[in-house]
Amino acid sequence: MHQGKTLNFHKLSTAIPSAALAATNERLKALRQLTSEGAKIGRDISRLAADLRKVAAPQQEPFIFTSDLETNERLLRSILRDCEDVIYRTLALKGGRALLVYVHGMTDEAGLAKFVIQPLLECSVTIPEPGADIESYIQQHIYAAGIQFIEQPSSIIGEMMGGRTLLLFDGHARVALIGTTQFAKRNVGDSKTEGVVRGPHEAFNETLIDNIALLRRRVRDPNLKIKILNVGDRSGTRAALAYVSNLVKPGLLEEVEKRIAAVSTDIVLTSFKIEELISKHPWSPFPQAEVAERPDTLLNALYGGRVGIMVDGTPLALVVPATFLSMMQATDDYTTQPLGGMLIRMIRYLSSFLAVYLPALYISVVSFHPGMLPTTLAISIAELRSRTPFPSILEAFGMIIILEIFQEAIIRLPQRMVTAASVVGGFVIGTTVVEAGLINPLLVVVVAMTAIASYTASFDFAVGFRVVRIFTLLAASVLGLYGTLLALLFTTVHLCALRSFGESVLGGLFDITLLEDWKDGIVRVPLKLNRTRPKVYGPQDRTRAGDDGG
Amino acid sequence: MGNLERKSKMSALQLAVVLVTTCVGGQIILAPNELIMAAGQGAWVSIILGGMLYYTVSLLCIKIGEYYPQESLVEFFPRIFGKGIGLALTGWLWVTYFILYAVILQGLSRVIGLFMFDRTPVEVIGAGMAAVTVYCALQDWGTILRVLQLLMFSSVPMLVGIWLLTFFNFLPENLLPLWPLDFKGVVKGIGISWGMFSGYEVILLLLPLVYRGKIAFAWAVGCAFGCMGFIFVLVVVVAVGVLTVKGAQNVPYPTLIVIRGVELPGTFIERLENYLLVAWIPIVFDTLAMMLYFVSETCRRWLKYEDHRPFVLLLAPAAFILNVVLDTAKLYEQAGKLTNTMGLVFSLFVIPLAYILARIKRRDARDG
Numbered sequence: 001m002h003q004g005k006t007l008n009f010h011k012l013s014t015a016i017p018s019a020a021l022a023a024t025n026e027r028l029k030a031l032r033q034l035t036s037e038g039a040k041i042g043r044d045i046s047r048l049a050a051d052l053r054k055v056a057a058p059q060q061e062p063f064i065f066t067s068d069l070e071t072n073e074r075l076l077r078s079i080l081r082d083c084e085d086v087i088y089r090t091l092a093l094k095g096g097r098a099l100l101v102y103v104h105g106m107t108d109e110a111g112l113a114k115f116v117i118q119p120l121l122e123c124s125v126t127i128p129e130p131g132a133d134i135e136s137y138i139q140q141h142i143y144a145a146g147i148q149f150i151e152q153p154s155s156i157i158g159e160m161m162g163g164r165t166l167l168l169f170d171g172h173a174r175v176a177l178i179g180t181t182q183f184a185k186r187n188v189g190d191s192k193t194e195g196v197v198r199g200p201h202e203a204f205n206e207t208l209i210d211n212i213a214l215l216r217r218r219v220r221d222p223n224l225k226i227k228i229l230n231v232g233d234r235s236g237t238r239a240a241l242a243y244v245s246n247l248v249k250p251g252l253l254e255e256v257e258k259r260i261a262a263v264s265t266d267i268v269l270t271s272f273k274i275e276e277l278i279s280k281h282p283w284s285p286f287p288q289a290e291v292a293e294r295p296d297t298l299l300n301a302l303y304g305g306r307v308g309i310m311v312d313g314t315p316l317a318l319v320v321p322a323t324f325l326s327m328m329q330a331t332d333d334y335t336t337q338p339l340g341g342m343l344i345r346m347i348r349y350l351s352s353f354l355a356v357y358l359p360a361l362y363i364s365v366v367s368f369h370p371g372m373l374p375t376t377l378a379i380s381i382a383e384l385r386s387r388t389p390f391p392s393i394l395e396a397f398g399m400i401i402i403l404e405i406f407q408e409a410i411i412r413l414p415q416r417m418v419t420a421a422s423v424v425g426g427f428v429i430g431t432t433v434v435e436a437g438l439i440n441p442l443l444v445v446v447v448a449m450t451a452i453a454s455y456t457a458s459f460d461f462a463v464g465f466r467v468v469r470i471f472t473l474l475a476a477s478v479l480g481l482y483g484t485l486l487a488l489l490f491t492t493v494h495l496c497a498l499r500s501f502g503e504s505v506l507g508g509l510f511d512i513t514l515l516e517d518w519k520d521g522i523v524r525v526p527l528k529l530n531r532t533r534p535k536v537y538g539p540q541d542r543t544r545a546g547d548d549g550g
Numbered sequence: 551m552g553n554l555e556r557k558s559k560m561s562a563l564q565l566a567v568v569l570v571t572t573c574v575g576g577q578i579i580l581a582p583n584e585l586i587m588a589a590g591q592g593a594w595v596s597i598i599l600g601g602m603l604y605y606t607v608s609l610l611c612i613k614i615g616e617y618y619p620q621e622s623l624v625e626f627f628p629r630i631f632g633k634g635i636g637l638a639l640t641g642w643l644w645v646t647y648f649i650l651y652a653v654i655l656q657g658l659s660r661v662i663g664l665f666m667f668d669r670t671p672v673e674v675i676g677a678g679m680a681a682v683t684v685y686c687a688l689q690d691w692g693t694i695l696r697v698l699q700l701l702m703f704s705s706v707p708m709l710v711g712i713w714l715l716t717f718f719n720f721l722p723e724n725l726l727p728l729w730p731l732d733f734k735g736v737v738k739g740i741g742i743s744w745g746m747f748s749g750y751e752v753i754l755l756l757l758p759l760v761y762r763g764k765i766a767f768a769w770a771v772g773c774a775f776g777c778m779g780f781i782f783v784l785v786v787v788v789a790v791g792v793l794t795v796k797g798a799q800n801v802p803y804p805t806l807i808v809i810r811g812v813e814l815p816g817t818f819i820e821r822l823e824n825y826l827l828v829a830w831i832p833i834v835f836d837t838l839a840m841m842l843y844f845v846s847e848t849c850r851r852w853l854k855y856e857d858h859r860p861f862v863l864l865l866a867p868a869a870f871i872l873n874v875v876l877d878t879a880k881l882y883e884q885a886g887k888l889t890n891t892m893g894l895v896f897s898l899f900v901i902p903l904a905y906i907l908a909r910i911k912r913r914d915a916r917d918g
Contacts, residue, residue: 369666372821479670479678481824482662485831486678492700493686497693507696510703512563 046081061153067130069099069170076101076166079157086160091117095126096170106163108182115143116165116178130171138167138176146179158236188214191293193316193459198335203293208238208312214295215242223247224302229260231274231311235267239274242298242308242317249305249538255501256307256320271311271318281498285467287460288500290322297331305539321503323536324495325521327461328352338526345524348456355454355465356491359396360476360484362446367392368480384440393477395439399447400470402429407451508536558691559761562770564699568756568840569608569774571698572749574706575837576654578785579661579805579830581745584886585786586798589739592730593786596739601779603740604747605772607897610905611750612767615757617908623754624851630907637852639900643751644848646892648865650748651841652872653885655680658834659873660882665806665823676873679835684866686839687846688859691759694843701832706781709829713784715822716808720791744893745886746782747775749837751896752844842866 013020018027058064063075073088080086089100098120102112123141128134135149146164150156156175160166163181188210191203204211212226227241239260243253259278268274271291279288289309292298293316298308301319309318319326328348333341366385370378388395406425410418430448433439450469454462468491475483495506508514509521519530533539560568582593589596618626623643628636658679659672667675686697730736753771760767789804792811798804810823819825846861855861876882 369821369824372824374818374820377818479675480666481828482666482675482831483678485828486682489682489701489832489835490685493682493689493693493697496696496700497689504693504696506700507693510700511696512567512699513561 063153065173065175067171067173069097069168072168073099091120093120093127099168100165102165106183107165107180112165112180119143127169134169134172134174144178148177194293196331199331200296204315206313206315208240208310211310218295218299231263232268233266237268238312240310242302244302247305247539247541252307269313271314271316274311275318284498286464290319290327291460292317292319304533305537321501323503323508324506327458333524338524341524351453351456355450356469358446358450360472363392363396363476364481364484384442387437388440395443399443403447403451560695560759561763562765562767565760566770566774567699567702569750570777571702571836572752572840573747573778574781574833576657576834577746579803580657582786582789582804583802585739585742588742589735590732590795592736593739594783595730596736596743597782600740600743601775604750605775607901608750608753608771609768610901611753614905614908617912620758622758624848630904643896644845646889647841648845649885650889651869652876653889654838655873656876656882673874680870683838683842684862687842687862698836701836705829705832712826712829715812716788716792719811724791724794741894745890748893755844
């Protein structure tokens with residue numbers, strides 16, 4: 001097609017000298033330097049602006065609002081530099097201008113238009129003169145339900161970032177905060193961690209206000225108090241302390257508040273972070289606060305004299321103090337017949353014991369004390385063991401590690417992969433290791449029993465069990481039954497020493513000063529026979545009945 | 551902090567639990583042989599009379615405590631006997647308990663070694679228990695108290711339950727003649743039974759921690775002695791009923807030999823002595839932890855420290871070394887006799903004398 005023609009290709013730099021690689025690199029370097037200097041100048045300007053703003057501002061405040069709307073807008077834009085989701089909407093009203101500032105995506109814009117912008121634009125009343133009462137004007141002409149006037153600029157900005165709208169008027173330094181919060185959130189759904197057969201199914205979600213409403217909807221008691229705190233120096237996460245004022249143990253609320261106030265961290269995204277930061281024994285494998293995902297669980301705890309801590313962004317509320325007994329109770333204990341509930345509860349205790357000590361007991365008996373077994377069973381176990389190359393201790397550790405890997409994989413996997421992983425783990429590996437003669441089938445049964453038994457306790461406690469199980473297995477592999485007992489004693493002392501807001505986690509189990517609590521302890525008697533609140537939590541009123549009010 | 555205090559105070563009933571857990575320890579397996587050797591058929595009478603005697607002494611302890619409220623023996627002994635003698639007598643009890651810790655630890659190690667790990671050095675067995683008792687004694691009193699209660703209500707019923715299985719081999723005629731003819735042996739047995747009841751002297755240290763409630767101290771301590779007496783008599787009576795006096799005298803640990811002979815046909819349970827040891831180990835642990843706490847707390851009060859824990863860490867290795875030193879049968883036996891004698895002297899002479907002097911001083915003070 002191009003026969004007879006010669007095509008000559010030349011470098012681009014031949015035609016455009018400035019496109020030479022060296023020249024381009026030179027220009028790129030200069031550009032980088034300019035960018036860097038620009039950023040530096042930007043930071044310097046911000047710092048200068050911050051210093052200038054601070055001249056008149058009180059301590060700990062970034063600036064103060066003035067009566068000049070333009071200055072206020074400039075100050076806000078300076079503070080909220082590079083926050084492109086913040087919307088500034090100026091309104092020309094009769095007698096002056098107003099400025100609305102809100103965060104896009106966190107605010108109900110339709111509601112804002114209908115209940116704030118429209119009434120203001122249609123308002124025939126002139127904006128009050130500078131220095132006159134602007135609050136009455138706002139209260140009279142805005143239809144929005146929640147209007148608040150706060151002094152501190154840092155709080156105002158924090159509230160605005162949380163979804164409320166700022167309303168400023170020209171000639172007035174007073175700022176109104178309008179409750180227009182609306183953001184994407186999960187609906188109230190079923191509990192993911194606290195399954196229940198006959199009880200209510202509603203569970204908390206990630207929105208603090210919804211969770212508080214779930215509590216209020218169930219109890220119309222004015223003594224149920226909610227105290228909001230901000231946690232996290234940068235995140236300013238809202239946490240709510242829930243308690244019943246005439247029941248809560250004296251001193252407990254103050255202690256919880258004190259510990260939360262002492263929390264020093266930048267961001268709080270989960271309630272567990274608070275749990276860890278307010279706990280006095282962070283190295284313990286056991287939880288020091290009970291977790292409640294369901295409003296009925298939390299309310300039960302509150303009406304026992306305890307305090308709940310709900311954190312915005314987490315569907316799991318914390319309950320303190322927490323004891324072994326409280327963590328072993330479940331809603332179904334109270335939604336079935338007392339005898340059935342008692343049986344379920346006893347099974348849970350037995351399961352907890354097996355979850356920790358079954359592998360250690362197996363190792364102890366099989367490796368150290370086979371004489372404790374009937375002769376026929378001892379012979380058949382010996383015969384099974386003779387087919388596997390490893391000592392029982394290695395087999396047990398191997399199986400425990402495989403179990404831990406399965407559990408971790410199943411938690412991390414996408415839901416659709418879980419079934420496949422379970423099949424691979426349970427049937428393929430479980431059967432194959434036995435058929436290949438690597439693991440004694442009896443040990444597979446023991447480890448499977450251990451795993452199933454550990455699922456009966458709450459997740460937090462089950463994690464603690466997993467740690468103690470390994471520790472106990474080590475002790476059993478060194479000193480057999482005696483080692484297992486030493487590990488049990490060590491764990492018992494640790495759990496008795498472990499305190500959750502002053503209460504021993506395990507020490508109350510057979511404390512004779514708390515004998516009255518037996519009715520709802522290891523056993524559960526019919527409600528007609530149990531009309532008192534647990535003594536262990538020190539409620540102000542132990543009788544389960546109404547009060548005189550207040 | 552409202553009622554979020556550390557809960558170091560206890561009720562009279564809790565004091566009773568502490569007494570039971572401190573006294574019912576190693577001796578239920580270690581002591582019957584010696585007791586039956588001395589008292590023969592009348593071992594059970596020695597225990598009952600011994601129990602009544604030591605209960606009377608414990609009542610004197612309570613009376614002394616009433617004369618000096620909110621004070622322990624470290625504070626009131628020097629006031630009763632004078633500074634030097636008071637200190638020496640407190641030191642006497644301290645030394646008794648310190649040696650007793652080593653003796654019981656050695657006894658436990660020997661029993662575990664003999665029945666569970668015949669090829670494991672007893673030092674290894676002792677070290678394991680010593681470590682756990684140190685961990686317990688390092689806790690505050692409130693925690694120790696709760697551990698004692700928890701183990702008492704879980705291990706003692708288990709121990710008694712397993713022990714009751716020995717009735718399958720029990721022959722009542724072995725107890726005959728029921729009433730002893732050897733009264734000298736019975737009297738000697740009362741002295742030996744101090745080993746079984748040893749530990750009740752902790753009352754002198756713990757009384758300031760007991761708050762007064764509806765239940766009188768004397769009644770609570772009486773319950774404790776009743777409970778202890780029941781367990782000890784049960785152990786000795788069954789041992790004699792199964793093995794006969796001669797048989798029990800010829801075996802070092804009659805309790806374990808008796809339970810070893812029990813067979814439960816149709817069940818998968820074999821080697822019942824291991825089950826008994828499983829129930830016994832936590833009870834010995836209680837006793838050892840309590841004794842270690844006692845010697846450490848006494849040091850704390852002597853030296854007016856805020857915390858007893860440095861003394862636990864200081865004394866535990868020394869007590870463990872003493873336990874290792876007692877590895878020969880002769881030394882072990884002599885140490886046991888020494889603690890028994892020291893304890894008897896303290897119980898039968900020092901405490902009554904302290905009571906009389908305290909009473910005189912109080913009368914003098916009242917009369918002006």
